[in-house]
Amino acid sequence: MERSTPHAVALSGLRKSYGERTAVAGIDLLIAPGEVVALLGPNGAGKSTTVDMMLGLTPPDSGGITLFGADPRRALADGVVGAMLQDVTLLEDATVREILTMIASMHRAPMPVAGALRLAGIGELAERRAARLSGGQTQRVRLAMALVPDPGLLVLDEPTAVMDVTARRAFWHAMGAFAASGRTVLFTTHYLEEAEAHAGRVVLMRDGTIVADGPVGAVMARVGGRTVTALVPGVRPPELLALPGVVGAEPAGDGHRVVLRCSDSDGALRALLARHPGARDVEIRSASLEEAFVLLTGANLAGEEVAAR
């Protein structure tokens, strides 16, 4: 039974295999209205399959999906959910305004076409024929198409993949304005800095399962919020794991120094200098989401295994 304010997204025990290959291995996920969530994971983690099931494009083998309490297809048809669908080709001879007007006419409570154009930052493209749009412009028209029904939830699979830096900035500006009005956004991305900058919550997938889920800061805290890098002559990284406040120790990229991931960088630094007075070239910095990602998924974004410590 649904409550009066259902979740924007509710996935339970969601599972999908392609032959022998398990793409999504039974995931549970609840997203409240108003959240902006980034779905991350290496290639083949199951992100697109999850999104496709949420949009009713692929049926799950088992498990449940509701979007604002409704079945995905119904939610999409009702304009409750907006999506940038890559496979939909635009009518080449129609102008951007004509395309948006047509979509608006198919929905019960659309936003004004001018509003969608403004939000997507493509006011100047309104009279342009679809055939004459660049790849990045086409993506922003697709965004306007997703916005016109005035959905409560936007689901975007790698929305900025073919955009240049300027288009990407304009896109996130539009997304920020949309989210600021209390709407929910779920997006997948290969750009970790996008997740860090624009999502309040990150969900990390690997091999069809969710391996971390929480606010960006909390996910990073799980792997140690800060790193201390130092040259410690005659000491191997594993020996430094015993220091208080240290949760991980690996050789640095330069091969000489060691990187300590710390839950308490002040305590770790004090102990390091007290026990290893020869330590030098010390550097402290915040861990990046990239580091958290590698540590939690054991893979880089291309899906290649990364040696564990």
Ligand SMILES: Nc1ncnc2c1ncn2[C@@H]1O[C@H](COP(=O)(O)OP(=O)(O)OP(=O)(O)O)[C@@H](O)[C@H]1O
């Ligand atoms: N139509 C399909 N037929 C067969 N296997 C598929 C199909 N779609 C996806 N898969 C497989 O399911 C797994 C998950 O793929 P999916 O595209 O969901 O991952 P992803 O996280 O979106 O990856 P990427 O970042 O590369 O887009 C992969 O092993 C993929 O090869």
